[in-house]
Amino acid sequence: MKELKTVEESMVEQVHLLMPSHINGSGRLFGGQLLEWIDVVGAITAKRHAECNTTTVAIDNLQFKAGAFINDTIVLIGRLTYVGNTSMEVRVDTYSEDLSGLRKPINRAYLVYVAINEEGTPVKVPRLKLTTEGQRAEWDSALKRNDLRKLRRKEGF
Ligand SMILES: CC(C)(COP(=O)(O)OP(=O)(O)OC[C@H]1O[C@@H](n2cnc3c(N)ncnc32)[C@H](O)[C@@H]1OP(=O)(O)O)[C@@H](O)C(=O)NCCC(=O)NCCS
Known part of the structure; x- marks a missing residue:
């Protein structure tokens, strides 16, 4: 395993075409469906x-x-923003893409994952090599979110 990896090495892009099974009773993309895609x-x-x-x-x-509707093309992009000792924060941006390829943001989420071994015990992850100003800014905001999460855990939220 490498000790240092870039953000680009783990980036993920996933694309969906919205079908009737993805739509809720008000004719829009069902939030729970989007949440599943974001988590994957x-x-x-x-x-x-x-x-x-x-x-x-x-x-x-x-x-x-913003909402998304049947026949829309949905694009999800995941990128690492921060790594701790065993935890990693990932930002997932979701866009609705029109026929000209223009992407409108419809959702942004931050998720935290912990690396685990076969026993479910947390294990160390490679450090993150930041190569752009944007990545450094994301890292600084992630530190703030991390502090907020710790405070919420301490306060029992
Ligand atoms: C993830 C899990 C293995 C961590 O175990 P733990 O005993 O809390 O381990 P630790 O206290 O050593 O924490 C490990 C890391 O997770 C982070 N962490 C733990 N709880 C967290 C929370 N609620 N939010 C953000 N980070 C958290 C810690 O800060 C630590 O990060 P670091 O190693 O980068 O400093 C354990 O909490 C677990 O199994 N949770 C359930 C996960 C699950 O089933 N998810 C599926 C949802 S359906």
Whole structure:
């Protein structure tokens, strides 16, 4: 296993065409369906970085910005924003893509995964090599989210 990996090495892109089975009673993409896709993209991003199994430990900042409708093309992109000792934060952006290829953001989520061994015990993950200003800014915001999560755990939220 490498000790240091870039954000690009674990990035994931997943595409869906919205079908009737993805739509809720008000004719829009069902939020629970989107959440499943987001968690799969996040988990694969984390697994690619950790090179072992991972488990979802927290999902936060899940913001639905716009609806999506039948026949829309949905694109999800997962990228690592932060790694701790055994935990990893992944940002998943979801877009609705029109016929010209223009992508409108419909959701942004941050998820935390923990790398685990066969016994389910947390294991160390490679460090993250940041190569752009955007990645460094994401890392700094992730530190703040991490502190907030710790505070919430301490307060029993
Ligand atoms: C994930 C799990 C293995 C961690 O075990 P644990 O005994 O809490 O282990 P630790 O306290 O050593 O924490 C391990 C890491 O997880 C992080 N962590 C634990 N709980 C967290 C939470 N609620 N939010 C964010 N990070 C969390 C810790 O900060 C630590 O990160 P670090 O190693 O990078 O510093 C355990 O909590 C678990 O199995 N949870 C259930 C996960 C699950 O079943 N998910 C599927 C959902 S359906």
